[in-house]
Amino acid sequence: MHSDDRRQRLEFLPRDSVMIHLRTGWFRAALFALLWWILTDGAADSWLVGVPVVLFATLASLALLPPFSWSLIGIARFVPFFFWRSLYGGADVARRALHPRLPISPDMYEHRWRLPPGLPRVFMANIVSLLPGTLSAELDEECLRIHVLYETSTFAEDLSVVEKQVAGVFGLALV
Amino acid sequence: MTEYLTMFLLLAGAVFFLAGTVGLLRFPDVYTRLHALTKADNVGLGLVVAGLALQAESWAVVGKLLLIWLLVLLASASVAHLVAAAARQRGIKLWKR
Numbered sequence: 001m002h003s004d005d006r007r008q009r010l011e012f013l014p015r016d017s018v019m020i021h022l023r024t025g026w027f028r029a030a031l032f033a034l035l036w037w038i039l040t041d042g043a044a045d046s047w048l049v050g051v052p053v054v055l056f057a058t059l060a061s062l063a064l065l066p067p068f069s070w071s072l073i074g075i076a077r078f079v080p081f082f083f084w085r086s087l088y089g090g091a092d093v094a095r096r097a098l099h100p101r102l103p104i105s106p107d108m109y110e111h112r113w114r115l116p117p118g119l120p121r122v123f124m125a126n127i128v129s130l131l132p133g134t135l136s137a138e139l140d141e142e143c144l145r146i147h148v149l150y151e152t153s154t155f156a157e158d159l160s161v162v163e164k165q166v167a168g169v170f171g172l173a174l175v
Numbered sequence: 176m177t178e179y180l181t182m183f184l185l186l187a188g189a190v191f192f193l194a195g196t197v198g199l200l201r202f203p204d205v206y207t208r209l210h211a212l213t214k215a216d217n218v219g220l221g222l223v224v225a226g227l228a229l230q231a232e233s234w235a236v237v238g239k240l241l242l243i244w245l246l247v248l249l250a251s252a253s254v255a256h257l258v259a260a261a262a263r264q265r266g267i268k269l270w271k272r
Binding site for chain 1: 190191194195197198201202204206207209210211213214215217218219221233235236238239242248249252253255256259260262263269270271272
């Protein structure tokens with residue numbers, strides 16, 4: 001799933017765009033159906049309401065969030081990465097909060113975007129706030145301004161690893 | 176056995192919530208306090224959800240618990256960013272050692 005040729009295809013071949021909307025629509029309908037099943041505890045008679053709701057939710061989601069590229073392998077890599085790093089992040093901030101001498105030395109740090117604008121950037125900004133020592137404070141066209149809880153020399157490297165992971169989730173190559 | 180694991184996970188989750196609250200009280204400014212709330216509470220709720228999922232009677236309940244965790248994750252990360260961005264816009268200086 002390469003976003004670049006998909007974007008080009010979207011522009012140049014409208015018939016392909018219909019195919020992509022159809023495929024994404026089926027996929028999202030399956031997800032909404034799963035959600036309905038979870039919310040209703042799998043009650044069989046609830047589908048009388050559930051089927052129209054799933055249909056409406058799918059159409060609304062296609063209108064509000066057009067199909068975007070993503071990669072299953074990227075997600076499979078991202079989930080364990082995020083799980084362990086955010087667990088470490090929570091343990092780290094808990095330790096600093098309970099430590100008698102409060103070992104923090106906050107600062108601001110600017111990270112220049114390598115991700116394309118839109119969903120990938122918003123996704124990364126949210127992820128950064130859950131990882132150890134970093135909090136997204138501001139984002140604009142050029143960079144993400146991050147509040148760091150303590151200064152270390154590895155934030156630049158850590159952030160480029162996060163950015164690579166996020167790019168993987170959306171099946172993108174970084175510029 | 177599962178009972179003990181659940182008990183352990185719930186208690187561990189409570190420790191993280193407590194640490195997040197202690198951070199909220201002890202940290203010096205709005206930015207550092209946001210660190211404590213988002214990260215510690217995320218892990219705390221994750222542990223509580225894991226502990227409760229072990230006691231769930233069906234997969235639908237496990238899914239519901241997981242969904243709650245994901246929604247809180249999304250909400251707390253987004254709100255932390257919005258609060259920090261608002262603080263920056265109003266020119267609130269960050270505390271430095």
